[in-house]
Amino acid sequence: VQLVESGGGVIQPGGSLRLSCAASGLSVSNSYISWVRQAPGKGLEWVSVIYSGGKTYNADSVKGRLTVSRDNSQNTVHFQLNSLRAEDTAIYYCARLLSGAMDVWGQGTTVTVSS
Amino acid sequence: QSALTQPPSASGSPGQSVTISCTGTSSDVGGYNYVSWYQQHPGKAPKLIIYEVSKRPSGVPDRFSGSKSGNTASLTVSGLQAEDEADYYCTSYANSNNFPYVFGTGTRVTVL
Numbered sequence: 665v666q667l668v669e670s671g672g673g674v675i676q677p678g679g680s681l682r683l684s685c686a687a688s689g690l691s692v693s694n695s696y697i698s699w700v701r702q703a704p705g706k707g708l709e710w711v712s713v714i715y716s717g718g719k720t721y722n723a724d725s726v727k728g729r730l731t732v733s734r735d736n737s738q739n740t741v742h743f744q745l746n747s748l749r750a751e752d753t754a755i756y757y758c759a760r761l762l763s764g765a766m767d768v769w770g771q772g773t774t775v776t777v778s779s
Numbered sequence: 780q781s782a783l784t785q786p787p788s789a790s791g792s793p794g795q796s797v798t799i800s801c802t803g804t805s806s807d808v809g810g811y812n813y814v815s816w817y818q819q820h821p822g823k824a825p826k827l828i829i830y831e832v833s834k835r836p837s838g839v840p841d842r843f844s845g846s847k848s849g850n851t852a853s854l855t856v857s858g859l860q861a862e863d864e865a866d867y868y869c870t871s872y873a874n875s876n877n878f879p880y881v882f883g884t885g886t887r888v889t890v891l
């Protein structure tokens with residue numbers, strides 16, 4: 665069972681980022697998938713969760729800027745964050761949420777918002 | 780949703796025990812048995828060590844134990860080992876229309 669994030673990099677303020685979380689050994693269509701980020705030197709922040717039924721919740725810090733979607737054919741979850749700010753600089757992790765706990769984590773992908 | 784409160788740091792000598800608290804409200808920690816704990820070493824992804832307050836995933840040593848009383852959950856690491864030096868975070872399900880989960884502020888555990 666594995667999750668692999670991709671899509672990070674350096675992005676200018678005001679731009680957009682699109683991250684992907686590719687799953688193997690589990691089906692994203694039957695799973696709850698979370699996105700968690702960690703700014704440099706800071707704690708973990710839960711930013712989004714997409715339920716198996718498709719319902720999504722986004723944290724206030726990204727609300728209105730974040731769209732999370734699923735591609736069941738590719739067994740992948742996508743994370744698109746717009747109007748990027750310096751405070752969006754972080755390592756972004758995806759994780760499977762099971763019984764209220766995140767038991768499988770990706771390795772993380774680094775996003776730097778800078779001009 | 781406000782973050783759950785953890786002490787910034789905790790420490791102990793090898794072989795000793797350390798307990799980390801995670802304080803919330805009746806809308807999160809106190810209201811549900813969906814408290815989990817994560818260990819994070821520098822530069823690594825977090826690792827689940829406790830779920831549903833006190834259950835250990837396969838492969839997690841029984842030196843790690845969890846409990847809850849009222850609005851406060853606790854993680855105890857017994858028989859401290861050098862490799863236990865890490866950051867620890869709690870999470871809880873939360874009764875909130877905005878976002879149903881919340882992280883703790885994190886605790887740095889130092890093995891003296």
